[in-house]
Amino acid sequence: MIVEPAAPPAQRHDTVYRPGHHVDVRATLRPLMRGTGDPAFRQVDATTWLALRTPAGPVTVAIRAVGDEVRVSTWGDGAEWAIEHAPELLGRGDDWTGFDVSGNAFLAAARHRQPGLRLCRTNTVVAMLVPAILEQKVTSRQAWRAWRSLVRRYGTPAPGPAPEGMAVPPDADTWARVPSWEWHRAGIEPGRSATVMRAVRVAASLERTLSLGRGGSVVAERLMSIPGIGVWTAAETTQRSHGDPDSPSVGDYHLPAVVGWALAGAPVDDDGMLELLEPWRGHRERVMRLITGSGFRKPSFGPRMTIQDHRFH
Known part of the structure; x- marks a missing residue:
């Protein structure tokens, strides 16, 4: 033997x-x-x-x-x-230089309570894009369940002394080989899985956008040139992959109301959210992170969620 x-x-x-x-x-x-x-x-x-x-x-x-x-x-x-x-x-x-929230009591207090908050930059585009695509059109709970299922099945065990059960997500080539029935089993309908497939086919091109800096319109346009990727998905990606400080997630079901209640005391839509964020253009994602990291919660009353298609926002 x-x-x-x-x-x-x-x-x-x-x-x-x-x-x-x-x-x-x-x-x-x-x-x-x-x-x-x-x-x-x-x-x-x-x-x-x-x-x-x-x-x-x-x-x-x-x-x-x-x-x-x-x-x-x-x-x-x-x-x-x-x-x-x-x-x-x-x-x-x-760089938080020039980010002045002293004129807004809520944001000034949130910044005071979160002095160590920074925007991360992973320098990995496809790794951040795939889970963002999975989160299109569905609740976070549904998307995260699919993510767990697919990473456990197609990822690799985390090397070294990682806590038990940790796994490294698949690379672009592995995502491309996931069969249609496995996407279905994970709760991912053909629209989202097809978007993942289109994205991973141009993975090398997407990774090259990291050379363009910390996001911005050119990077967003490169991502949105892939059918199925819209403003929301591009923003959710570049916030993490590039460390984009000015990429609010337009098209999100919850965020406009959270921003509206935090900054104006009333819910707003996407246009209203952008209007409230305009004084901090160049730093709008920093404002979003301060609000969501502050522990603030909008009032719980309101209509039940209607699933929106983020791909075309």
């Missing part, structure tokens, strides 16, 4: 990020969590664990703040890549 040698344990890589200011790791990385039970995201005590698909391969990332330092450990084929890009993941390059 031939006994195959055990695979060597993944080598650990470490770095310490010293930004010169406090970074709230949980608040900064929270947008990467796709609901409770996300196989690619885990919070264990003071450590945030990520299972990421990088251009260099899968990686497990453990991140922990100690004072004004952030300690990062990585394992897997993408370990060195993740170490190199860890500062941007934690907000390096996210």
